[in-house]
Amino acid sequence: MSVKPYTFLFSAVITSLFLPASSFAASDAVTTVIPAPQDLQLQQAVILSRHGVRSPTRQTKEMKDLAGQDWPKWPVKPGYLTPRGQQLVSLMGTYYGDYFKKEGLLSSEQCPGDSEVFGWGDTDQRTRLTTQTLLSAIAPHCHVMAKNQADLKKPDPVFHPLKAGICTLDKATAIKAIDKEAGGSLDALDQTYAPQLKLMSQVLNYPQSSYCQQMKQTGQTCSAVIDIPSSIKMKKKGTEATLEGGIGMSSTFAENFLLEDAQGMQDVAWGRIKDQKTWQALLELHNLQFRLMSGTPYIAKSNGTPVLQVIDNAFGAAAPASSGFSLPSGNKVLILGGHDTNIENVAGALGLDWTLTDQPDHTPPAGALMFERWQDKTTHQQYISLRMVYQTQDQMRTQHKLTLKHPPMTVALSIPGCENIGDNKLCAIGTFHQVIEKAQLPQCKI
Secondary structure (H helix, E strand, O other), rough: OOOOOOOOOOOOOOEEEOOOOOOOOOOEEEEEEEOOHHEEEEEHHHEEEOOOOEEOOOHHHHHHHHHHOOOOOOOOOOOOOHHHHHHHHHHHHHHHHHHHOOOOOOOOOOOOOOOOOEEEOOOOOHHHHHHHHHHHHHOOOOOOOOOEEEOOOOOOOOOOOOOOOOOOOOOOHHHHHHHHHHHHHHHHHHHHOOOHHHHHHHHOHHHHHHHHHHHHOOOOOOOOHHOOEEEEOOHHHHHOOOEEOHHHHHHOOOOOOOOOOHOOOOEEEEEEEOOOHHHHHHHHHHHHHHHHOOOOOHHHHHHHHHHHHHHHHOOOOOOOOOOOOOOOOOEEEEEEEHHHHHHHHHHHHOOOOOOOOOOOOOOOEEEEEEEEEEEEOOOOOOEEEHHHHHHHHHHHHOOOOOOOOOOEEEEEOOOOOOEEEEOOOOEEHHHHHHHHOOOOOOOHOO
């Protein structure tokens, strides 16, 4: 659902931790009045953004074999941000810039300094270009340049600590955690989502696929992708866990259909998705796979610790920063250009949950978690708010111009362990630091 910007309960009184970023001892609790919106000043924002619309990351033989027809061709290399995807990102960046100027965080008269607006993107083309596009739209004609790791061939530990070898997954622990998140059994999950898997089979024209034809020749049943049971595959070095089987493959297919739609293609999913109910059902398979493989707390904390570390340090955590890059002093806006997996990692590590109106993808292209630091003008007490900001499916289809009067959708998020004050779920900054620190795994810090 959307929320009204920064409306708060006005007269309630609470007892909690309301301390400046430099001090947050639990023994220093004070009593304070919930601030009115006009008493708050925005001081800083950290945006963890997914890249924009990209082409499918790969066209595997399996993808071709499971569909009863050819997949569409894309105008860019596999996994690259498309020109249309870049335009949709730019629309988001323009909105961010207008919003920050309205709130007085950035000047509407002059360009921000290099330290004020800073962007760090992952090494992929789609993440680097997304980060740069956001910066260029936030501060047009100002030549603010995004940064990234120099070696593009190695995993950036900020976004991929497991692949970078910072820490590893224990196979037994990971499988046990995934099973728990799945409700105890992947087999039961296949049955629970049987209607969605059957629907995916219809959209794929699966019975006519070469895969099905080969199975039938050997006397095997081939009616729906549910016939391919789910299982967990772990890489030997503990760098990744993947969901194999019908649900895992359907997750990829559903995401590809949504990307086709956002790209403005004709005959999305071969013209077989007729209504929003079908979109919602198909993306349930994608959202499920992401929740299991990126949002399961053990995996989420392992992969999400460095991003949480960066966010915590940006807001002045007491612990020394060691985030893989040096955030300049005086920073007001930090853009972290990552992936849907990074957003899901943070959600799983912190216990966040949300439902998006008019958008079936839980972590859509160019969607972002936006953390904001506010200060009470009178008491100087500081708070963090957190929102999911995203474009609806229709806004992406139409390349809808985003303005302060016609903004992207936002959902204010509660952070478990925080005070979650008012409509926008304010968290005292001292509490926020404690919650963020608790969500990290020491062995995965960078």
